[in-house]
Amino acid sequence: MVFDMEFALKSLPKIIAxxxxxxxxxxxxILAGLVIGFLVTLCRxxxxxxxxxxxxxxxxxxxGTPLLVQIYVIYYALPxxxxxxxxxxxxxxxxxxxxxxxxxxxxxTIYSGAYLSETIRAALSAVDPGQMEAGYSVGLTTWxxxxxxxxxxxxxxxxxxxxxxxxxxxxxxxxxxxxxVIEVMSNAxxxxxxxxxxxxxxxxxxxxxxxxxxxxxxxxxWLEKRSGRYxxxxx
Amino acid sequence: xxxxxxxxxxYDKHEVLKGIDLVVNKGEVVAxxxxxxxxxxxxxxxxxxxxxxxxxxxxxxxxxxxxxxxxKKDVHSxxxxxxxxxxxxxxxxxxTALQNVMEGLVIAQKVPKEEAKRRSIALLEKVGLGAxxxxxxxxxSGGQQQRVGxxxxxxxxxDVILFDEPTSALDPELVGEVLGVIRQIAKEGITMIIVxxxxxxxxxxxxxxxxxxxGVIVEEGAPSELFNNPKEERTKQxxxxxxxxxxx
Numbered sequence: 001m002v003f004d005m006e007f008a009l010k011s012l013p014k015i016i017a018x019x020x021x022x023x024x025x026x027x028x029x030i031l032a033g034l035v036i037g038f039l040v041t042l043c044r045x046x047x048x049x050x051x052x053x054x055x056x057x058x059x060x061x062x063x064g065t066p067l068l069v070q071i072y073v074i075y076y077a078l079p080x081x082x083x084x085x086x087x088x089x090x091x092x093x094x095x096x097x098x099x100x101x102x103x104x105x106x107x108x109t110i111y112s113g114a115y116l117s118e119t120i121r122a123a124l125s126a127v128d129p130g131q132m133e134a135g136y137s138v139g140l141t142t143w144x145x146x147x148x149x150x151x152x153x154x155x156x157x158x159x160x161x162x163x164x165x166x167x168x169x170x171x172x173x174x175x176x177x178x179x180x181v182i183e184v185m186s187n188a189x190x191x192x193x194x195x196x197x198x199x200x201x202x203x204x205x206x207x208x209x210x211x212x213x214x215x216x217x218x219x220x221x222w223l224e225k226r227s228g229r230y231x232x233x234x235x
Numbered sequence: 236x237x238x239x240x241x242x243x244x245x246y247d248k249h250e251v252l253k254g255i256d257l258v259v260n261k262g263e264v265v266a267x268x269x270x271x272x273x274x275x276x277x278x279x280x281x282x283x284x285x286x287x288x289x290x291x292x293x294x295x296x297x298x299x300x301x302x303x304x305x306x307k308k309d310v311h312s313x314x315x316x317x318x319x320x321x322x323x324x325x326x327x328x329x330x331t332a333l334q335n336v337m338e339g340l341v342i343a344q345k346v347p348k349e350e351a352k353r354r355s356i357a358l359l360e361k362v363g364l365g366a367x368x369x370x371x372x373x374x375x376s377g378g379q380q381q382r383v384g385x386x387x388x389x390x391x392x393x394d395v396i397l398f399d400e401p402t403s404a405l406d407p408e409l410v411g412e413v414l415g416v417i418r419q420i421a422k423e424g425i426t427m428i429i430v431x432x433x434x435x436x437x438x439x440x441x442x443x444x445x446x447x448x449x450g451v452i453v454e455e456g457a458p459s460e461l462f463n464n465p466k467e468e469r470t471k472q473x474x475x476x477x478x479x480x481x482x483x
Binding site: 148 | 371
């Protein structure tokens with residue numbers, strides 16, 4: 001068996017067409033994950049009763065189980081939740097309305113939230129407590145100081161790790177095909193099955209993921225440089 | 236006028252402040268001296284509630300604050316009465332010198348941005364940093380950072396500025412420039428409370444000196460009195476330790 005270059009080039013556009021979906025899932029998951037991660041961190045930092053325990057269990061469970069297993073669990077659990085919400089709460093939803101994307105977005109957000117909460121916790125504790133005091137001393141409220149002083153500084157600390165998480169998510173979206181979401185990997189599988197040329201399609205997919213990751217690696221490097229300007233010695 | 240009455244503070248079982256009473260008149264410069272662990276920094280930090288006093292009352296002007304279980308809003312009001320100059324400067328690291336000074340004006344006091352900017356620039360020029368408006372704290376020397384810190388405190392136009400050992404984290408050659416700025420604003424009639432180890436500076440700038448030890452005020456009075464003619468044995472010993480050359 002030889003590598004069919006022609007087939008590889010021919011299927012490339014089809015596989016590339018999956019990029020928007022892969023990006024949609026990873027961008028949504030990183031943003032929503034940041035919000036969840038932040039809330040989890042707050043529960044843990046302020047030792048909120050009950051929520052603190054739940055947060056610990058959540059993070060430990062997600063970090064201790066494979067993403068693929070989580071996706072399958074969500075795939076079967078989410079319809080149950082939807083039906084329950086529809087029947088008991090009278091919300092206008094049922095399991096039949098759930099698009100495949102809903103499973104993927106839910107699973108990947110829950111997944112990234114757990115990892116990002118660890119990142120955020122470390123980043124927030126890296127900010128000098130004197131910054132909070134300085135905020136109070138000029139009359140800012142706790143939330144104003146958080147938003148204007150502490151979070152921007154923590155963000156710079158967290159960026160490299162957020163970048164890693166994001167690359168992990170991009171690659172992780174290749175598992176979304178298991179719940180019928182058509183993204184890069186699904187398209188590669190479809191192309192492969194069409195022509196019985198598996199290696200060519202998967203090599204295409206690998207290249208697409210790789211290029212995608214290179215672009216975002218660059219983007220994050222640029223972001224790090226830009227947002228960390230205030231830390232450099234020279235003007 | 237600032238009036239502290241019966242301020243108490245404990246960490247677990249250890250009582251750091253054992254009921255402090257102190258009156259600071261408007262325009263007065265008060266220096267608080269004392270060995271380390273005497274509670275002087277804690278007292279200063281209680282005045283803007285960076286430390287939570289367990290008991291007592293703080294009055295600044297006609298605002299009265301009960302330290303026991305205060306309302307969140309009152310804490311916020313109390314903090315707006317004073318400004319703090321920190322030992323380690325604590326400038327906002329992600330903001331430029333100018334933004335540091337403007338922050339409290341624009342966000343806390345809701346001063347229009349243009350006016351806040353004008354006032355902040357004037358203050359930075361006053362502390363000799365007119366050329367460093369857009370520099371970040373990481374690009375400034377310790378002395379320059381502390382001068383920004385002083386400008387930031389001045390900008391708020393508070394009833395009192397609290398100085399927490401403003402020069403003790405500085406390299407010796409940078410102490411002078413910071414003391415110079417404090418000396419200058421002391422002359423302008425701004426009420427200040429300074430915790431310091433700079434004895435000669437305290438003697439020169441302060442109208443009133445307070446000596447603390449083990450959580451109580453041991454002695455207070457005019458600088459000439461307290462430095463040259465201390466009454467309490469503990470004050471004498473302290474002064475002898477830090478000024479072996481002087482005869483007390």
